[in-house]
Amino acid sequence: MHDIEQGNNDWYAMKNQYEDRNGFIRKVYSILVIQLSMTSFITGLAVGIEGFRDWMRINWWFLLAMFAITLICIITLFCCKNFARKVPENYILTGIFTLGESFLVANATAYYDPITILIAAIMTMGVTIGVTAYACFTKRDFTTGYGVLFGILLGAIFFALFMGIFAYSRPINVLVCFVFVVIYTFYIVIDTQTIAGGRKYQLGYDDYIIGAMCLYIDIIGLFLYLLQLLGRRN
Numbered sequence: 356m357h358d359i360e361q362g363n364n365d366w367y368a369m370k371n372q373y374e375d376r377n378g379f380i381r382k383v384y385s386i387l388v389i390q391l392s393m394t395s396f397i398t399g400l401a402v403g404i405e406g407f408r409d410w411m412r413i414n415w416w417f418l419l420a421m422f423a424i425t426l427i428c429i430i431t432l433f434c435c436k437n438f439a440r441k442v443p444e445n446y447i448l449t450g451i452f453t454l455g456e457s458f459l460v461a462n463a464t465a466y467y468d469p470i471t472i473l474i475a476a477i478m479t480m481g482v483t484i485g486v487t488a489y490a491c492f493t494k495r496d497f498t499t500g501y502g503v504l505f506g507i508l509l510g511a512i513f514f515a516l517f518m519g520i521f522a523y524s525r526p527i528n529v530l531v532c533f534v535f536v537v538i539y540t541f542y543i544v545i546d547t548q549t550i551a552g553g554r555k556y557q558l559g560y561d562d563y564i565i566g567a568m569c570l571y572i573d574i575i576g577l578f579l580y581l582l583q584l585l586g587r588r589n
Contacts, residue, residue: 376552379560386567394457401461408465421455428452440561471586479578490547497545498556508538532580539577546570
């Protein structure tokens, strides 16, 4: 009798854990969709409205302020977990970050050909969906490679800065962009697994903002480097 009750308790515990994880995943992707929608809307305005595009180019101080605001928000959310888990502060900071990042993305993409932007967006969506499905169904645990990938990212950033300042060329720029595309693709896989759970490292149920922010940054980074691979700014 005791074994039956224990079995029932274990089953209910597993069921509750499964439901909690699914609720967490839905919350993460709901926030992510809102973030990407906001960025797409503001980017569309910059691409379609010449006056808005020129205003951002002339008023460089505005973009500098947006960069500072996004930096403050992301440091606050990732370094002070209480802010990332406390409502409504976490939503407010995420909204401010997304708004600022949207203007920065809009300025970065506004001078590309609209068709090139559309192709880059479609490719980003395709890659994201594909690697998300792979991350969820594969038995391989990529979360253990977080530290290694972060080291590769830092190395790529320093290399890109050095080559951009002292030895810029189109072939090197293409190579750097390709490396960053690969890095951000792997980041999507790792972050997806930490959100889905069942791996060595996973996010807690209160870290839905962190999960959404990680995926948002991954997808935006992937999009921007794919865009650079496909074309040049006018």
